[in-house]
Amino acid sequence: VQRPTIADIARLAGVSKGAVSYALNGQPGVSAATRERIQEIAQAIGWNANSAARALSGSLAGAVGMVLARPARTLGVESFFMQFISGIEAELAPGRVALVVQVVEDHEAEIATYRRWWGERRIDGVIVADVRTHDTRIPLLEELGLPAVLTGGATSHHGSIARVWVDNAAPVRVALRHLHGLGHRRFGRVAGLPELEHTAMRGEAFDEWLGEHDLTGLTRYTDYSPEEGAAATRALLAEDVAPTALLYDNDVMAVAGMTACHEDGLRVPGDVSIVAWDDSVLCRIVHPGLTAMRRDIAAYGAVVARTLLDVVDGHRADARQAATPQLVVRASTAPPATT
Amino acid sequence: VQRPTIADIARLAGVSKGAVSYALNGQPGVSAATRERIQEIAQAIGWNANSAARALSGSLAGAVGMVLARPARTLGVESFFMQFISGIEAELAPGRVALVVQVVEDHEAEIATYRRWWGERRIDGVIVADVRTHDTRIPLLEELGLPAVLTGGATSHHGSIARVWVDNAAPVRVALRHLHGLGHRRFGRVAGLPELEHTAMRGEAFDEWLGEHDLTGLTRYTDYSPEEGAAATRALLAEDVAPTALLYDNDVMAVAGMTACHEDGLRVPGDVSIVAWDDSVLCRIVHPGLTAMRRDIAAYGAVVARTLLDVVDGHRADARQAATPQLVVRASTAPPATT
């Protein structure tokens, strides 16, 4: 089958290719009647702009990219990314912008991917996941001038690149207040990778709130895997003054932690209360259901995509804030056993 | 920053642009010494082929696409797709082929996406997920002549399009033999969407094996959501002759079913044994751990990507078979309670 081009449309409409281009792109330069006739013909013959030709003639590539740098071991464990992608696409779809996804093993490969994409002119901008405290991706993106939006970070200034940030501190305080209200006084935190900005943000809020209330809090860092989540849980519960309530940085570790408790003969929430970040189907379907921080991940993705499109269009887009996660109380939190 | 082009390389090497192109693409027409010099220069100045220019000049787009047609509600629930994508990318990466992922709400939007991609010449081929019994995507792809590979289907002939299939029947028999060996005689199946070929394949194997052994089996179809998984579980267990062992078509429903049992005061595996399809982190981290069908999903994705690249290159690629899922026995299956 032969793909129709603007030359076909021009012939059918009896105008020049230039006129067709103006008509189809909403540019001035053609009469309303001509424009309409051209649009009808394009529709009728099922024309779609050849994305390569459009990209080559100085316009945009019509695609944005996202690199997921995760070791294969922890990939696909959390449902976060599928929902995030789904929200991104919802925002990209009306503008017919495609999403190129690249899964790589490490940070170095991610950097190489940005360089390559830039050289290939394959994408118009990138969504940067999991911003780190000292993130080498940021100077690279600035050097290349590749439009980008940073996600998963704090408000802090990172040069000139736009960002969408989430308040990770307030939910920590809400969770601690909830647990404190139930009577808990000793808290543990099973945290994710310490170099990620949002991990730091949560950790600061955790330490600060406990400090203000003269309470103790212990933190263990992990790689988000269930194995490390279970190990951190056991380590925290083996402390001299063991915590009675645990906060987890992802849903998978929270469930793994709960299972570790069950295997060790501890009841949830009888002996240990559990709160998970990023509420998910997983939190809802286990028994007992997990008290968790909920946010609309798809909506978050949509804000991120909108911000990137704005940056690509040359608008200023500084730091935008996505919705703050809300605490959803389920059956995994209860007053501590009286000792 | 200005991106280097082959004109820059040609100038630096003192040859024509054509020679540069031949040298960089491994075509004959340049001496070994010249080729090497050109490659070194390209490397040194960080040249990457402009993907639009390459695509426009009759060559390939250097990208393949995959549409995920799932209602937002069930998206991101299973970890299948992230691992599948990860495996696909591992195979695409060496050839510098990008993956365009499109999440759409329904079948109609998926069809529209294929038409648009084809018109835009944006991608060189597509990976088709979840083949249906009468799949309208297949005649469309044949009509467009868009290279494709079908996945998640049976061996059955579907016109001229390549496919990678998985034996879904053998694992069902293995699971039933395992449960039968434990003493189970009444079986239930919480199935996925009945229109999917692999659902049908599993269902036939289920009914056939039970028929051969003069045993009874009941099936409920669902949309893979935990809600329908729990409801189907309760419906099956409420039958006059309730099953003592249940097979689930995904991990999420298996966990939701187990939780439904717990909530209703039934023990797993004491009262009900559970087997899940597509072993996952989820199956490992719940308590008790779920007996499940394991396959290397990333390897499956790699075979699919390899097949698509072969088709794009013009090779024949008929029906290839991916590894057959293996039963992993954990704590959710045991002899039935004596009644």
Added chain:
DNA sequence: CTGAAAGCGCTTACAG
């Protein structure tokens, strides 16, 4: 083995 040139399908100043 190498160079000059056409062409892919668009967009966009530039004349009329």
Added chain:
DNA sequence: CTGAAAGCGCTTACAG
């Protein structure tokens, strides 16, 4: 308001 033409950065016959 419209047409003719150049150009984006490659690939690929076609001459030499």
